[in-house]
Amino acid sequence: MSNILIIDDEKSIRKTLSEILSYEGYKIEEAGDGEEGLKKFQEKVYDVVLCDIKMPKMDGLEFLDKAGESNPDVPVIMISGHGTIETAVEAVKKGAYDYIAKPPDLNRLLITIRNAMDKTSLVSEAKVLRRKVSRVDEMIGQSSAIIKIKDTIDKVAPTDARVLITGENGSGKELVARWLHEKSNRSKSSLVEVNCAAIPGELIESELFGHEKGSFTSAVKQRIGKFEQAHGGTLFLDEIGDMSLSAQAKVLRALQEGKITRVGGDKDISVDVRVISATNKDLLREVDEKQFRLDLYHRLSVIIIHVPSLNDRRDDIPLLVDKFLEDISQDYGAAKKGIDNDAVDELKQHNWTGNIRELRNVVERLIILSGKTITLGDVKSYVIPGK
Numbered sequence: 001m002s003n004i005l006i007i008d009d010e011k012s013i014r015k016t017l018s019e020i021l022s023y024e025g026y027k028i029e030e031a032g033d034g035e036e037g038l039k040k041f042q043e044k045v046y047d048v049v050l051c052d053i054k055m056p057k058m059d060g061l062e063f064l065d066k067a068g069e070s071n072p073d074v075p076v077i078m079i080s081g082h083g084t085i086e087t088a089v090e091a092v093k094k095g096a097y098d099y100i101a102k103p104p105d106l107n108r109l110l111i112t113i114r115n116a117m118d119k120t121s122l123v124s125e126a127k128v129l130r131r132k133v134s135r136v137d138e139m140i141g142q143s144s145a146i147i148k149i150k151d152t153i154d155k156v157a158p159t160d161a162r163v164l165i166t167g168e169n170g171s172g173k174e175l176v177a178r179w180l181h182e183k184s185n186r187s188k189s190s191l192v193e194v195n196c197a198a199i200p201g202e203l204i205e206s207e208l209f210g211h212e213k214g215s216f217t218s219a220v221k222q223r224i225g226k227f228e229q230a231h232g233g234t235l236f237l238d239e240i241g242d243m244s245l246s247a248q249a250k251v252l253r254a255l256q257e258g259k260i261t262r263v264g265g266d267k268d269i270s271v272d273v274r275v276i277s278a279t280n281k282d283l284l285r286e287v288d289e290k291q292f293r294l295d296l297y298h299r300l301s302v303i304i305i306h307v308p309s310l311n312d313r314r315d316d317i318p319l320l321v322d323k324f325l326e327d328i329s330q331d332y333g334a335a336k337k338g339i340d341n342d343a344v345d346e347l348k349q350h351n352w353t354g355n356i357r358e359l360r361n362v363v364e365r366l367i368i369l370s371g372k373t374i375t376l377g378d379v380k381s382y383v384i385p386g387k
């Protein structure tokens with residue numbers, strides 16, 4: 001459970017914030033002025049601090065300075081009253097994570113806290129294991145198709161252009177999406193994924209846009225949707241071809257106006273989100289069959305990246321096999337297993353209907369079942385012929 005420290009001299013503000021945040025599942029501690037706040041701050045590591053600006057004994061700016069000296073990794077969100085917006089802006093320049101105005105707007109509060117938490121977890125994970133934090137699997141391949149994809153990623157990632165990624169199952173669409181986010185200016189914010197095919201039609205709108213409490217039978221609690229969660233970052237709509245027409249209409253509006261409305265709500269909420277989508281379907285055919293909106297298709301496909309099937313770039317297979325031998329052996333805590341050349345040649349001939357995912361699984365199977373080195377015989381007996 002995440003810990004939040006609320007420092008404010010107004011008891012009613014502390015009480016309101018504390019109630020809202022406890023309800024959201026956070027553990028709350030309170031302090032009535034900067035001095036008391038600092039004492040608590042130094043005794044324990046909090047995930048986020050909410051701090052008023054005008055307070056007796058020690059004000060918010062002084063707290064911010066001292067907190068920064070004692071633990072600079074904990075994000076401090078300033079709570080700003082009427083007369084203190086300018087001070088709040090100054091505080092942000094001095095290192096406060098962000099500020100929220102009094103009386104606090106619930107949505108903005110929760111989003112700001114969530115983003116701040118993401119930042120903390122990144123910072124602390126970075127300390128434990130720097131490599132893991134930003135690790136996106138390397139994209140292996142020297143075929144012209146892969147070189148072109150990497151080149152497109154480099155060009156397109158830093159823009160906010162929407163990208164539609166097409167390709168067969170297991171060909172690497174998600175990996176392309178991750179790299180687009182990783183190399184973008186939004187990489188410090190979240191990449192939020194939604195698998196549109198995995199969510200029942202009647203729930204997809206609530207998943208994407210959130211809902212207000214009581215808006216339908218099972219909506220016992222207000223919920224923030226993926227669009228809001230991705231605010232400032234990237235939203236990855238996977239299997240977009242499986243989205244219902246009514247959800248498509250709402251996504252279209254979100255893209256056109258940069259605004260969403262929660263299910264059962266009447267308020268417009270602005271969101272700043274870059275959308276990347278992926279599909280293994282032929283969307284234009286879906287358009288012909290009236291299963292997909294043409295206007296949405298055009299909005300989503302400013303840039304199209306087609307990931308080729310593995311069968312269309314067999315020359316990359318030896319490199320991929322080598323990489324997977326290394327990764328998987330490492331996962332098993334073993335030395336990298338060798339493979340005979342004729343065994344690799346045989347793998348090059350296979351019909352890879354499951355693409356790279358299938359290749360990876362096959363290499364794992366071979367590592368487990370074969371002897372010291374993987375031979376042609378192993379490939380022939382353990383790789384089920386796909387032809």
Ligand SMILES: Nc1ncnc2c1ncn2[C@@H]1O[C@H](COP(=O)(O)OP(=O)(O)OP(=O)(O)O)[C@@H](O)[C@H]1O
Nearest residue numbers: 137138139140168169170171172173174175356357
């Ligand atoms: N060029 C590549 N180099 C190394 N690994 C890759 C490459 N492309 C894909 N992979 C790996 O192959 C697996 C499948 O890729 P990914 O999940 O991106 O495919 P996908 O197209 O999204 O599949 P699906 O359509 O089933 O969702 C992942 O483990 C991914 O890391």
Ligand SMILES: [Mg+2]
Nearest residue numbers: 170173174238
């Ligand atoms: Mg995928």
